[in-house]
Amino acid sequence: MMDKKVCVITGANSGIGKAAAIRIAQQGYQVIIACRSQERAEVALQEIKKKSDSDSIELMIVDLSLQESIQKLAQSFREKHDTLDVLIHNAAIFDITQKQVQYTSEGVESIWATNHLGPVLLTDLLLDPLKNSDQGRVITIASKGLIAKPGLKVNLNDPEFRKKRFRVTNAYYQSKRAQVIYTYWLAEKLSDTSITANCIRVPAVKVDINKYPNLSPMMKRLYSLKSRSALSPEEMAETYTYLATSDEVSNLSGKYFNENRKQVKSSRYTYQLENINQVMNLTMRYLKKR
Numbered sequence: 001m002m003d004k005k006v007c008v009i010t011g012a013n014s015g016i017g018k019a020a021a022i023r024i025a026q027q028g029y030q031v032i033i034a035c036r037s038q039e040r041a042e043v044a045l046q047e048i049k050k051k052s053d054s055d056s057i058e059l060m061i062v063d064l065s066l067q068e069s070i071q072k073l074a075q076s077f078r079e080k081h082d083t084l085d086v087l088i089h090n091a092a093i094f095d096i097t098q099k100q101v102q103y104t105s106e107g108v109e110s111i112w113a114t115n116h117l118g119p120v121l122l123t124d125l126l127l128d129p130l131k132n133s134d135q136g137r138v139i140t141i142a143s144k145g146l147i148a149k150p151g152l153k154v155n156l157n158d159p160e161f162r163k164k165r166f167r168v169t170n171a172y173y174q175s176k177r178a179q180v181i182y183t184y185w186l187a188e189k190l191s192d193t194s195i196t197a198n199c200i201r202v203p204a205v206k207v208d209i210n211k212y213p214n215l216s217p218m219m220k221r222l223y224s225l226k227s228r229s230a231l232s233p234e235e236m237a238e239t240y241t242y243l244a245t246s247d248e249v250s251n252l253s254g255k256y257f258n259e260n261r262k263q264v265k266s267s268r269y270t271y272q273l274e275n276i277n278q279v280m281n282l283t284m285r286y287l288k289k290r
Ligand SMILES: NC(=O)c1ccc[n+]([C@@H]2O[C@H](COP(=O)([O-])OP(=O)(O)OC[C@H]3O[C@@H](n4cnc5c(N)ncnc54)[C@H](OP(=O)(O)O)[C@@H]3O)[C@@H](O)[C@H]2O)c1
Pocket: 010, 011, 012, 013, 014, 015, 016, 017, 034, 035, 036, 037, 040, 062, 063, 064, 065, 066, 089, 090, 091, 092, 093, 094, 114, 141, 142, 143, 144, 145, 202, 203, 204, 205, 206, 207, 208, 211, 233
């Protein structure tokens, strides 16, 4: 029997990540869900196995806000697997009730650490197994909401809100714009390999509002109104699955996709080489500190 292709998906204990884990497992892939909470992930693991009717689902614990934890995840992965075919950087944080800036135990602003630095480090540590695949794929996740913030740049002098007033939306969109830029940089860096790097722009997708106990009653009403027009995680997972498994995209790299599997353009700022270099130089300074 041929070995199954291997897909790692982060934050797959809920939402789009969980739905994508089920779909990709149904396509015959071995799926590794990389999650931070053992408890939540164990529950999701059983559900994913059941719904996909597959036993080839594995759980690995990681806190993507911490570089030490990412190092451990990569090490455990490499001990068990030589090859990685698909890496989906799905996990992210965005709690609109967050009022105060938070720093991780490694001293980095938590949104910047989780949504941007974590994915960059994880890809880097898994490059060898990705290279061992016939055609490795790295998939990053951005947000359609970026369209409403065309002027928002990565703040090269203060990405962690040490001087400027913290606003969770700015921190989140900064991290997602950085992921778009990172995707283009990575695609270019890997252009002489068979590994591709593409980014998906996620529109409004239903989330479990129980995750946000501090939401005011008004915000709860707003959320439920908004979620009427939102996609289901299962619908959104189709685009993840397409980019992860379809032959149609095996030669595409450095592209930005919408929820309908169509290529779209990101903001002009994200394509400019000077900006790409500046953002990635900044990023690398965080990863070299360790
Ligand atoms: N839903 C939307 O409207 C929307 C819009 C634009 C973009 N997106 C993007 O779509 C992706 C999936 O979001 P979703 O809607 O499915 O939301 P979700 O259900 O909240 O999923 C996010 C996942 O990331 C995990 N995560 C957060 N911090 C982590 C950490 N430090 N280490 C490991 N895992 C961590 C969460 O785990 P816990 O359960 O432990 O918290 C959760 O499983 C995200 O990248 C998000 O930014 C979503």
